[in-house]
Amino acid sequence: MSSRLGKLSDEDLECLLRIRLFETCLLELFSQGQLSGTTHTCLGQEYIPVALRTLIEPGDFVFSNHRGHGHYIARFDDAEGLLAEITGRQGAICHGVGGSQHIYRRGSYLSTGIQGEGLGIAAGVAGHFKRFGSNELAIAYVGDGTWGQGIVYEVLNLAALWQLPLALIVENNGIAQSTPTALQMAGNIEARVRAFGIEYEEVTSTDITEIRRLLSPSFLLSRTQRSPVVITFETMRLGPHSKGDDTRTADEIARARQRDVLTCYEVKFPEQYAAIRARVDDEITTLARRVLDRPPSTWKGLCA
Numbered sequence: 090m091s092s093r094l095g096k097l098s099d100e101d102l103e104c105l106l107r108i109r110l111f112e113t114c115l116l117e118l119f120s121q122g123q124l125s126g127t128t129h130t131c132l133g134q135e136y137i138p139v140a141l142r143t144l145i146e147p148g149d150f151v152f153s154n155h156r157g158h159g160h161y162i163a164r165f166d167d168a169e170g171l172l173a174e175i176t177g178r179q180g181a182i183c184h185g186v187g188g189s190q191h192i193y194r195r196g197s198y199l200s201t202g203i204q205g206e207g208l209g210i211a212a213g214v215a216g217h218f219k220r221f222g223s224n225e226l227a228i229a230y231v232g233d234g235t236w237g238q239g240i241v242y243e244v245l246n247l248a249a250l251w252q253l254p255l256a257l258i259v260e261n262n263g264i265a266q267s268t269p270t271a272l273q274m275a276g277n278i279e280a281r282v283r284a285f286g287i288e289y290e291e292v293t294s295t296d297i298t299e300i301r302r303l304l305s306p307s308f309l310l311s312r313t314q315r316s317p318v319v320i321t322f323e324t325m326r327l328g329p330h331s332k333g334d335d336t337r338t339a340d341e342i343a344r345a346r347q348r349d350v351l352t353c354y355e356v357k358f359p360e361q362y363a364a365i366r367a368r369v370d371d372e373i374t375t376l377a378r379r380v381l382d383r384p385p386s387t388w389k390g391l392c393a
């Protein structure tokens with residue numbers, strides 16, 4: 090368990106807990122048959138989008154993947170619109186047709202469940218920003234398993250060649266569905282990125298303040314020099330790949346739990362944690378009740 094964690098602002102801890110409790114609530118709703126389609130939670134990885142949220146500017150475009158609830162909530166603080174979307178109720182961000190994995194907010198956010206699919210679009214948007222923008226960034230999240238997709242290398246090539254303002258964030262949780270990274274990846278991500286002459290940062294810390302301090306120069310460089318950067322987080326998922334499909338051993342899961350950032354905050358800052366946890370618990374329970382009471386959403390042609 091990390092002893093290096095510094096105290097968080099109430100706002101950051103609240104955001105971490107909001108994502109955590111949103112995700113546990115979703116798993117519960119799924120088991121009650123309240124969700125259609127599938128859903129992948131980001132349990133254990135919440136600290137990444139929470140750390141990045143102060144580095145992302147309003148004009149930036151974020152591209153997310155199948156594990157994107159935390160990316161969305163940290164950016165827009167809109168758990169309500171997302172829950173309505175995933176449960177197909179009125180007030181849904183994309184009128185309930187996107188579900189858990191396919192979210193669009195005009196000019197600012199797109200997620201897709203197809204591994205790597207958003208990357209080509211992210212490169213296109215970065216190209217647009219380079220030509221017509223001032224200092225906006227395209228920011229794309231991928232997992233380590235997605236480095237088996239050819240689009241990753243096409244995008245790295247063009248991003249380096251055209252010097253695109255693209256920040257590629259890799260959430261390396263050491264496993265892709267059921268395949269450990271060590272069984273599917275030759276070499277490593279850093280060497281692949283450096284082969285393209287692209288800036289690279291690796292983050293092992295889970296301390297939100299430290300992560301911001303470490304990454305702020307890379308974001309600034311990419312933003313002002315209009316050039317790409319790849320940032321890898323050595324992280325772990327606490328939960329299954331999607332719902333009941335965890336192929337890891339009990340030992341591996343226990344080791345992941347020991348690294349859980351939220352447990353560390355609970356132990357180190359019990360009073361702050363207890364007060365915020367009670368508040369957010371209440372918020373998510375009330376939210377779930379309110380959203381599920383609504384009539385189904387209907388398609389209205391365009392997303393927000």
Ligand SMILES: Cc1ncc(C[n+]2csc(CCOP(=O)(O)OP(=O)(O)O)c2C)c(N)n1
Pocket residue numbers: 155156202203204231232233234235236260262264265266330
């Ligand atoms: C092109 C494609 N192939 C397969 C899948 C099925 N699939 C969904 S997530 C996933 C594993 C992704 O692993 P990783 O990129 O490491 O992300 P993580 O799930 O670990 O966050 C797979 C194989 C998919 N969505 N898209």
